Amino acid sequence: MHKGFSNEKYIELQAARIKERIAQFGGKLYLEFGGKLFDDYHASRVLPGFEPDSKFRMLKSLADDIEVIIAINANDIEKNKARGDLGITYDEDVLRLADIYRTNGIAVAAVVLTQYSGQPAADLFRRRLADLGITCKLHYPIEGYPHDIDLIVSEEGYGRNEFVETTRPLVVVTAPGPGSGKLATCLSQLYHEHRLGVDAGYAKFETFPVWNLPLKHPVNIAYEAATVDLDDSNIIDPFHLEAYGKTTVNYNRDVEAFPVVRALMEKIAGESPYQSPTDMGVNMVGFAITDDDACVEAARMEIVRRYFTAVVNVKRTGAGQDHVDKLKLIMKKAGVTKDFSPARSAALLKEETTGSPVGAMVLPDGSVVTGKTSDRLGAASSLLMNALKSVTGVDMELEVISNEAIEPISRLKTQQLGSRNPRLHPDETLIALSITSATSEVAARVLAGLPKLRGCDAFFSVIISATDEALLKKLGINVCCEPKFERSGYYHK
Known part of the structure; x- marks a missing residue:
C-alpha cells in the first residue's frame, strides 16, 4: 500500500515534544494518554505507514523516565463493562495493560479506582490487585464536580483521594476506555504534588483529531465517523483562535471542558500555563504526514468502512439507525459514497x-x-x-x-x-x-x-x-x- 506517513519521524518528533513539556514544568509531567496505546488500527488505516504500536514504541524510547498509572472507574467494574474490540471487561484489561507495560520495561506505579464508593465488585478487584502485588489507590466522588472549584481543590475534594507516589519525570495516566477518570486522576495528583512542594505539570496526548490539519480534512472527518456513537464532533478551538489568532482543530468535549480545567489548574498552581485546549496537547502526528493525498484516500475509505459496519450492525441487531444516519452525513461531508x-x-x-x-x-x-x-x-x-x-x-x-x-x-x-x-x-x-x-x-x-x-x-x-x-x-x-x-x-x- 502507498505510504503517507513516516513512523520513524513521528516517534522522534513525539518523544522530543514530550521531553520539552517535561522541561517546561521543571522536570515532572502528568500526561493524560487518550485513545489506544497498542493496536491502534484506526490510526494505521487513515495514516498509511503508521504502525499500530507506534505510540507504545515512542514511550519505550522514554522507558527509563516513565511510570504508568492505570485509572479505572469503579462503576465500570460493578457494571462488568467490556471493551468492544477485545471482548474483555475493563478490569481484565487493566491486568492486560499492566502485563504489557511490565514486560516492556515500563514501571506501573499503581492502579487508581476512580469514583469509588464501596462497590462490591471494586472491592473484589482491589483484593485481586493486592494478591498480585499491584498497588491500588482510591479516588472518591466529589459533590459538585466539576463546577464547584473551591470544594474540588480542597481537603474535602482532591485532598481525600489517595496519593500515588512516583519518582520519575514522566507519569503516563492511561485507562482501559473512556470515562475512566484520567483527567481527574492527573489533577488530583497535581494537587498533592503541589502540597508537597513539587511543581508538576499536566498535558494531554490525543492522536485525533489532528490539531494542525483542516477541520474538514478527511483524516479528521474519519475520526468523527469512528466516534459516531459518542455524539461528539470536531470543532475549531475558539480559545486558541482568540489567544493566538491561529485556527486549530479540537474535540468539542475538550473545548467545553477547558474553562473548568483551566480554573482547576489556576486553583491548584496559582496560574494556568495554557490558553487553550490545543495548548494542553502534545500530539505531533500531523507533522509526520509525508503524502497528504495518500492519507486523504485512506481516510475516505475508512469512513466508508465505518458506514458498512453500522448498517450491518443494524441488520444484525435492529439498533443503531441513528448512527447510520449520522454516517451518511459524514460521508457526504467527506465527498464519498458507499461505492467508493x-x-x-x-x-x-x-x-x-x-x-x-x-x-x-x-x-x-x-x-x-x-x-x-x-x-x-x-x-x-x-x-x-x-x-x-x-x-x-x-x-x-x-x-x-x-x-x-x-x-x-x-x-x-x-x-x-x-x-x-x-x-x-x-x-x-x-x-x-x-x-x-x-x-x-x-x-x-x-x-x-x-x-x-x-x-x-x-x-x-x-x-x-x-x-x-x-x-x-x-x-x-x-x-x-x-x-x-x-x-x-x-x-x-
Missing part, C-alpha cells in the same frame, strides 16, 4: 451473474480479485485463496489444496461436530493449506503470500460469519459486507 471501493461493485456484479455469495478484494497493485461460494469453500475462503494466488503469481485455475487435506476436515465437521455446512471457513482453509504445503512447493508459496494481503480491502455481497470476519481481520484484511444475510431466517450466527 471498487471491491463493492465487483462483488455485487459477480453475485448477480453467478447467483452465489461473492467476496472481492483490492490487491496492493490496485487490481481486484473475486471469490464465490463453491462446493468446498465458502465465499470468504474462496476469496482468500484467489487473493493469495494472485499476489504470489500462481495460476488462478490451479487447485492448490489437495482433496486429501479438505475431505477429512469436511467429514469431521458434518459427521462428528454436527455442522450441516461441509464448506471450509478461512481458518479451516489455512489449516488445509498448511497441511498441503508440507508436500507441495506451490502450496508453500501461496501460504507465504499472507503478509502481502495486510491492509487490503475486502467486500462481501452478504454478511459473513463473525468467525470468518475475525480471521480475516487477524490477517490485517479490512472487511465490509453488504447488509443482507445469505439465507432468509430468524437466527443468524
Whole structure:
C-alpha cells in the first residue's frame, strides 16, 4: 500500500515534544494518554505507514523516565463493562495493560479506582490487585464536580483521594476506555504534588483529531465517523483562535471542558500555563504526514468502512439507525459514497451473474480479485485463496489444496461436530493449506503470500460469519459486507 506517513519521524518528533513539556514544568509531567496505546488500527488505516504500536514504541524510547498509572472507574467494574474490540471487561484489561507495560520495561506505579464508593465488585478487584502485588489507590466522588472549584481543590475534594507516589519525570495516566477518570486522576495528583512542594505539570496526548490539519480534512472527518456513537464532533478551538489568532482543530468535549480545567489548574498552581485546549496537547502526528493525498484516500475509505459496519450492525441487531444516519452525513461531508471501493461493485456484479455469495478484494497493485461460494469453500475462503494466488503469481485455475487435506476436515465437521455446512471457513482453509504445503512447493508459496494481503480491502455481497470476519481481520484484511444475510431466517450466527 502507498505510504503517507513516516513512523520513524513521528516517534522522534513525539518523544522530543514530550521531553520539552517535561522541561517546561521543571522536570515532572502528568500526561493524560487518550485513545489506544497498542493496536491502534484506526490510526494505521487513515495514516498509511503508521504502525499500530507506534505510540507504545515512542514511550519505550522514554522507558527509563516513565511510570504508568492505570485509572479505572469503579462503576465500570460493578457494571462488568467490556471493551468492544477485545471482548474483555475493563478490569481484565487493566491486568492486560499492566502485563504489557511490565514486560516492556515500563514501571506501573499503581492502579487508581476512580469514583469509588464501596462497590462490591471494586472491592473484589482491589483484593485481586493486592494478591498480585499491584498497588491500588482510591479516588472518591466529589459533590459538585466539576463546577464547584473551591470544594474540588480542597481537603474535602482532591485532598481525600489517595496519593500515588512516583519518582520519575514522566507519569503516563492511561485507562482501559473512556470515562475512566484520567483527567481527574492527573489533577488530583497535581494537587498533592503541589502540597508537597513539587511543581508538576499536566498535558494531554490525543492522536485525533489532528490539531494542525483542516477541520474538514478527511483524516479528521474519519475520526468523527469512528466516534459516531459518542455524539461528539470536531470543532475549531475558539480559545486558541482568540489567544493566538491561529485556527486549530479540537474535540468539542475538550473545548467545553477547558474553562473548568483551566480554573482547576489556576486553583491548584496559582496560574494556568495554557490558553487553550490545543495548548494542553502534545500530539505531533500531523507533522509526520509525508503524502497528504495518500492519507486523504485512506481516510475516505475508512469512513466508508465505518458506514458498512453500522448498517450491518443494524441488520444484525435492529439498533443503531441513528448512527447510520449520522454516517451518511459524514460521508457526504467527506465527498464519498458507499461505492467508493471498487471491491463493492465487483462483488455485487459477480453475485448477480453467478447467483452465489461473492467476496472481492483490492490487491496492493490496485487490481481486484473475486471469490464465490463453491462446493468446498465458502465465499470468504474462496476469496482468500484467489487473493493469495494472485499476489504470489500462481495460476488462478490451479487447485492448490489437495482433496486429501479438505475431505477429512469436511467429514469431521458434518459427521462428528454436527455442522450441516461441509464448506471450509478461512481458518479451516489455512489449516488445509498448511497441511498441503508440507508436500507441495506451490502450496508453500501461496501460504507465504499472507503478509502481502495486510491492509487490503475486502467486500462481501452478504454478511459473513463473525468467525470468518475475525480471521480475516487477524490477517490485517479490512472487511465490509453488504447488509443482507445469505439465507432468509430468524437466527443468524
